[in-house]
Structure formats: structure tokens, C-alpha cells
Amino acid sequence: MRAIGDGKSAIHKISAPDVLLFALSFICALFFALCYRADARQQVNAPRIGFLIPGSKAAFSVRTDAIRQGLRDLGYVEGKNLVIEYRYNDGKVGRLPELAAELARLNVDVIFAVGSDAAQAAKSATKNIPIVATAADPVGTNLVASLARPGGNITGLSILSPELSGKRLELLKEAVPKISRIAVMLNSTTPNTQVDLKETEAAARSLRVQLYFMEVRRPDEIDGAFSATTKAGVGAFVVLTDPMLLGNRAQIVNLAAKSKLPAMYYDSAFIDVGGLMSYGASIADLFHRAATYVDKILKGAKPADLPVEQPTKFEFVVNLKAAKQIGLTVPPNVLARADRVIK
Numbered sequence: 299m300r301a302i303g304d305g306k307s308a309i310h311k312i313s314a315p316d317v318l319l320f321a322l323s324f325i326c327a328l329f330f331a332l333c334y335r336a337d338a339r340q341q342v343n344a345p346r347i348g349f350l351i352p353g354s355k356a357a358f359s360v361r362t363d364a365i366r367q368g369l370r371d372l373g374y375v376e377g378k379n380l381v382i383e384y385r386y387n388d389g390k391v392g393r394l395p396e397l398a399a400e401l402a403r404l405n406v407d408v409i410f411a412v413g414s415d416a417a418q419a420a421k422s423a424t425k426n427i428p429i430v431a432t433a434a435d436p437v438g439t440n441l442v443a444s445l446a447r448p449g450g451n452i453t454g455l456s457i458l459s460p461e462l463s464g465k466r467l468e469l470l471k472e473a474v475p476k477i478s479r480i481a482v483m484l485n486s487t488t489p490n491t492q493v494d495l496k497e498t499e500a501a502a503r504s505l506r507v508q509l510y511f512m513e514v515r516r517p518d519e520i521d522g523a524f525s526a527t528t529k530a531g532v533g534a535f536v537v538l539t540d541p542m543l544l545g546n547r548a549q550i551v552n553l554a555a556k557s558k559l560p561a562m563y564y565d566s567a568f569i570d571v572g573g574l575m576s577y578g579a580s581i582a583d584l585f586h587r588a589a590t591y592v593d594k595i596l597k598g599a600k601p602a603d604l605p606v607e608q609p610t611k612f613e614f615v616v617n618l619k620a621a622k623q624i625g626l627t628v629p630p631n632v633l634a635r636a637d638r639v640i641k
Contacts, residue, residue, distance in 0.1 A: 345374075345596050346381040348401035348409040350416040352541035354388050360567060361412060361432075364582045368589025389517060389545045391415055391487065398423035408595050410588065411454075413541045414439050414489040421452055428452075428601045430591040432584060434459035434490035434539045436606050445606040453601040455588055456608050457579045459539040459564060460493040464501030466536055466577050469614065470562040471505050473575060473632045477533035477560075483512040483523065483550070485540040494538045517546050524553045534560040537568070547571055551620075558624045566615050569640065574620040579609035613637045 351358050362384075366376060374380040383406055385397035398419040401409050409429045411417040417431035421441065431454035433441055438460065442448035445456065471477065482498055484491050502509045510530050512523040527535065535554070537543055543550065547563075548571045554561045555572065563569070563576040591604060617640040621628050633639060 344379045344381050345407040346383060346404070347592060348383045348404065348406040349385060350394065350398055350401060350409055350411045350420055351384070351386045352389075352391065352394060352413050352416045353386065353545035355384070355386055357389075357545040357547075358386070358412065360570075361581060361585045364585035365410065365588050365592075368586040369592065371586075372589055372593045374589075374593070389542055391542065394419035395422060402427060408592050410592060414441070415541060417441050417452065417454075418489060421450075425451060428595045430454045430588055430595065430601075432457060432588055435493050438493040439489040442606055445608070447602070448604065448606055449602050451601050453604040453606055454591055455584055456606055457539070457581075457584060458609055459490060459578070460497045462564070462578055462612075463494050463497040463536075463538065464504075466562045466564065467498055467501040467505060467507075469575065469577055469632065469635075470534055470536055470560065471507060473562075473616075473628055474534050474560045474626065475629070477507065479508045479510055479530070479532045481510045481512050481527045481530070481532040481535035481559075482538060483514060483535055483543065484538040485515055485542055486513060487515055488538075488540045488542075490539060498536070498538065514543065517542065517549070520546060520549055520553065524557055527559070528557055532559070534562070536562045537564060539564050544568075547573070555620065555623055560621075560624060560626055566613055566638075569615045569617050569620075572620055573617060574624070574626075575614075575616050577614045578612065580611040580613050583611045584609055616640070 349362060369380065376382050383401060383404060385401060387393040387397055394416055402424040406427060409420045409427055411420045411429055411431040414433040417433050420429045429452040431441060431452055433439065434457050436442045436456050437444060441452050484495060499509065510532050512527055514520055514523050544565060544567060547568045551568055551571050551573045561574050563573050564578045565581060566576045569576050594604060614636050615638045616628055616633060616636045619640060
């Protein structure tokens with residue numbers, strides 16, 4: 299751009315490149331403004347999902363990451379065409395009804411409930427909002443009428459925990475053949491515990507081992523439970539399905555190591571923090587599949603018409619680092635059955 303004139307006034311002559319630059323700048327600004335408005339409008343109209351989690355964000359990150367990835371694979375991008383309302387109870391079971399009621403008041407399109415406690419709270423909070431749940435025993439805990447015909451506003455996936463409890467005890471006995479007394483860590487306030495326990499007791503009779511019960515209802519009872527277990531002279535322990543115990547898995551695993559106790563867990567998340575063995579449904583696969591239920595409901599399907607699925611992928615994980623720490627040699631036949639061995 300250059301100025302011409304007689305010194306008293308100046309006329310700015312705009313060159314062709316200047317015009318082109320100005321036009322391009324204007325078009326870009328207009329394009330971004332339109333995109334912003336489109337994204338904002340898309341987010342306002344986006345479906346909202348309520349996540350009801352019986353623990354902390356950190357403790358359940360593997361689960362929430364898995365369902366979010368499943369949703370992304372189906373075309374739902376959080377913050378763009380999907381809004382997620384997160385509600386964590388941070389291990390305080392008594393807060394779940396309050397958090398479920400919050401999601402009901404928000405009138406979210408779907409509630410995704412993790413575990414039986416969260417599912418029960420969501421069921422009590424609303425009869426109209428569809429609920430997708432992952433629970434140990436949906437039928438036994440009266441969440442659904444049957445797996446094939448759930449009825450009501452709840453569907454989802456079963457993690458088959460009760461049916462797997464006996465198998466866990468069997469694998470633990472194979473790994474530590476000489477044990478005759480096994481502790482069972484449980485939280486009797488969890489809805490599925492009684493069904494879980496029944497299967498465990500049946501397996502104990504078959505294996506001819508004696509059970510010692512470690513009742514833990516709150517995190518501050520975990521240390522005391524281990525002290526009592528050590529005095530009782532048990533040779534190993536197994537953990538029954540419970541969100542509170544899962545949320546405090548690092549503490550449990552550390553105490554097991556200090557007590558030199560072999561342990562069998564129901565979730566590989568315990569192995570991720572140093573646990574010895576776990577056997578159960580693949581949690582990542584299960585939660586990834588839960589996204590398909592959310593998708594179907596958002597597209598008009600009714601929970602009552604969506605059969606509850608059971609796991610199709612299971613994992614037996616053995617941590618040889620943990621075995622070495624407690625002086626345990628895992629038999630070759632047990633290692634041969636493992637899906638994953640940590641060395």
C-alpha cells in the first residue's frame with residue numbers, strides 16, 4: 299500500500315494483493331464463525347448421558363475410558379455431539395441415591411450405571427429415563443425380570459460374577475495346593491454379595507477347604523480385617539465383587555503383600571496395582587460393548603426390548619512379580635491356563 303498526494307492530503311491507493319488478503323481474511327473469519335455457531339448449536343442439541351459411578355474418577359477410569367471409546371467408535375464425540383454428566387460418589391455408597399436423583403432432575407437421555415448399587419439407585423430415582431447398567435447379577439438383585447426380557451426401564455450387561463466365584467476359588471486352590479483355609483473378603487451391604495457368597499461356599503465344599511469371612515463395609519475397616527485374618531491363620535484369600543473394595547484395591551493389594559497372602563481377585567484392575575491373580579469378564583470389552591446399548595436407546599429402542607447380554611470374553615491373569623514378592627511358585631499347569639502372565 300502506498301500514499302500519493304500534494305502534501306496537504308493523501309489518498310491511499312489499495313493494491314490488488316491487499317484486496318485479496320482482506321477478502322481471504324474475511325472469508326476465514328466468516329468460516330470459523332459459522333463453524334463455531336454450528337458446533338455450539340450441535341452441542342446444545344446433543345444427547346446427554348448421565349454416568350453414575352460408585353467410586354472415584356481415578357478408580358473407575360478404565361471403565362469410563364472404555365465406554366467413551368465405544369461411543370466414539372459409534373460416532374459420538376464428547377463435547378461435540380454428546381454431553382456426559384459425570385456423578386462420582388467417591389466410595390460413599392449412601393450418596394448414590396442423591397446423585398441418581400440429580401441425574402433424574404437433569405432429565406438426561408440415558409443413565410449409565412456402574413454396578414448393582416448404582417443401578418439400584420438409578421432404578422429408584424426414575425421409572426422413565428432409560429438405564430444401561432453393568433451389574434454382577436441383574437436378575438438375582440431384581441434389577442430386571444429376566445435376561446431375555448428385562449422389562450421396565452433397565453437393560454445392559456451382566457458381569458456373571460456369581461457364576462465365576464467358584465472358578466476363582468478353584469484356580470486359587472490349584473495355585474496354592476496346600477491351603478486348607480481361605481478368607482473371603484466381602485461387603486454384605488452390596489446387593490449381589492449373597493448370591494456371590496453362595497457360589498463360593500458351594501465351591502469350598504467341593505474343594506474341601508474351610509472359609510473364613512472378612513467382612514468389610516467401609517474403607518477404614520480394611521486394615522482391621524487383615525489383622526484378624528492373619529491371626530486366624532488363613533493361607534490365602536479371595537475378594538468378592540464390590541465397588542468399594544475395587545476403589546480401595548491398592549490398599550488391599552499392599553496389605554496382601556505385607557501379609558504374604560496369595561489372593562484371587564475378580565477384576566484385573568487389582569493386578570494393575572500389583573495383585574497376584576484375577577479371573578473374570580474382560581472389563582474393557584464389557585464396557586466398550588455397553589456403548590452399543592446407549593446408541594440403540596438414543597436411536598429409539600426401549601430398554602425393556604433389549605436383552606441383557608452376558609460376557610463373551612474372559613481373562614485369567616497371573617502376576618509372577620507379585621508371586622515372587624510373597625515367595626510363591628505358581629505351578630506350570632496354572633500358568634498354562636492363564637490368558638496373560640506378568641513377568
